[in-house]
Amino acid sequence: MKSLSNTGFALFGAVLIAISYGLARFAFGLFVPPIRAELDLTPDVIGIIGALPLISFLLATLVAPIFADRLGARNTAVLSCGFGVVGMAIISQASGALSLGLGVLACGICTGLMMPALTAAMQAMVSWAVHGRVSSVMNVGASIGVAVAVPVVLLFSSAWRSAYLFFAVLAGIGVVAAWYFIPSVSRVIPANAAPPIQISVLQWSRLFRLSLFAFVMGFVSSAYWIFAPDLMITLGGLTPSATGWLWLAVGIAGIGGAVAADLADRNNPPITHSLMLVMLSASLALLAASPDQLVLAAFSGLVFGLAYMSLTGLYLMTSIRLLPGRLSMGPVLPFMAVALGQATGSPVVGMLVSEFGYANAFATFSAIGILVAMLSPLYPRYIDQEPEEEVEDQTGLQAAYNYQLLDEDGEPLTPVEDKADKP
Template sequence: MTANSTTFLSRRRTLSLTAAGLSLIAVCYGLARFAYGMFLPSFRAEFGLDAQLAGAIASGSYVAYCAAIVVSTILTPRLGARRVAASAGVIATLGIVIVALAPNAIVLAAGVLIAGSSTGVASPPLAHAVARAVRAPVRGRTQTIINAGTGAGVALAGPVALLTVDQWRLAWLAFAIIASAVTVWASRAVPREGSGEPSADHEPTRQRTVLPQPVLRPGSARLIAAATLMGLGSSAVWTFGRDLLGGTGGIGPTASAIAWILLGACGLLGAVTGDAVSRAGLARAWAVSMIGLAAATLVLALMPGSVVVAWTAAAVFGAVYIVLTGLLLLWGAQIWADAPAAGVGLGFLVLALGQALGAPLVGALITQAGPVPAFSVAAGCAVLGAFVLPRRSRA
């Protein structure tokens, strides 16, 4: 059976893949990667991190993601989605455990780097599995529901942080237990290559060509520019948002944790991305969402002491960020329809590069000028990104 087999998963197995994929994304993105920002106040107190160093550690996580997504994009067609997806869960669990046991800032940085790389491993195989094994009428919705797992993971991190209070190591050990359980689930639910009904027992068909030819196609330059600006624009809130809200002049640690819960919960709205695109069009949905990202970022910096404003801005940020990643996923899949893992991989790679550039930049600006100028620069990047749209024929 070839990689282009026309057999598809049954409804039950499609639902199983969707649930397991959403959970794997929740673990890798929401816990292994973005929970760093959630727990940054605790890390700064424990290890004596200043804003610039905290931003550098976050940047390392994004760089690791970039390297991992390249490797995952290449290996997914060759090894099959199941093996690569399970590897993502193993890497996430390992990184989370290292963070939980870190005795100093160096080991903490290593754990954050390893944990962050799991996100790069996870996205391509899940996109590949959905594109190859899920029926066309529900394919887009399945992709975006899985992608919304980031919000679920972030929402989970908030209550865990509240329950553990100052015992952040217990929280990360709990994350490790969750990650290991999800890894086992994904290793069973993600299909092998060509494993649609009626059989799911044969090995993946190896492909000689692991990257599409040509790699850069009409419309890809716009996607690269838009994803970079989205990464720059979102880096301030993901890395320093909780620290800003929980610190002096902010709403405090408990209220800021609730803000993070709202951010993640509203991120689950990303599951409706496919329907939004079908009604509004990819270009219009992208522009509106990027403006929302900019507004939420700026408002958080201007009014961190208002509970209502902070909670509202966090909720808006979570919703539009996950919508944007879903749009980026669909955008890449349109350009590289014959190689969805490569399309998703490139878009998310460039997004992470933007975040890798943005995190230390924002950290340095906070140190030198304060949070308002730093967050304003990030918001400005998001505004610019609102004007970089897909080719009209692709909308």
């Protein structure tokens, strides 16, 4: 295994997230128009198929922490990329709804295993003080993966089978890279280190609120991820290649989500959450109102990409702050909530499209997002932001510090050093 610096690990993690999230999961919506046309699938069937990788993602996420502890971070990451290879290869050869569904199911497993594997490796390779920032950088890898898929659509608008074969090859490269760069153990704990304290009622209540907000965001965003390109072609009359510009905008703007999430983490998370959720909802309304205007559609993609990645990054950093020392559990919860929301929303929007049309379906989801944004003052603050809870917070932080890590020279990283390095 080759050792990586904090920055190097963040960038490498972003590459693996680009493969597992960007290509294996989110790029599917980009290819829905040609897939639906060639396989003769209706919108409601596409909605159900679009929910399958989210369901398998949830199931894989439930067992991923166990895999990371038993198999190690390296083997779990390799297994994740392996499922990506199989899933995208099956999609490339799909002949109907069944084979397509099997392919996206495997891709969902790929996605569900990757983040827990990376967070387990992060405990052994990255300083505690920068866990939140490194996680935020890795999170935008999904946008990078989406952006990588765009040139394929622009050049070969109907060659979705060749595109997925190419993606499968990239996932194969990810298998080799994960084996080379990720450690075989999930974390480094001294023999005298105490385990984390039990999660308090206060922490559970705030995690529950965080999960509810994440669920609604996933529910609302499912309309865009699955049906936005199809809306442009069906309702707007644009060519399939034109949808590539929409996804390019989503990918480019999503990279900025790392910065926005970091700013929110340092300032006012509830206000930032409200602003970003309104932006995400507005992007749906804008696309539905002007599907035949490529410039406005691309602008909606910019807004959606920035808002979506900012929100997922904010949820990720909030969960890390609420559960210090529990990286195998904290980041899993909001991602599961987002995926559950998307798995619920995908068939719902498919049915609405079939019954009432694209414009009404997108407008309905946009309204739901704006209504929930008004409840953002209830977004959970970090425990150490409130003086009356300072004693409880210090206990939690001490438990986190008991999980001592090793620095780049192989020496134990003490709590004093960790605090000194904290930005």
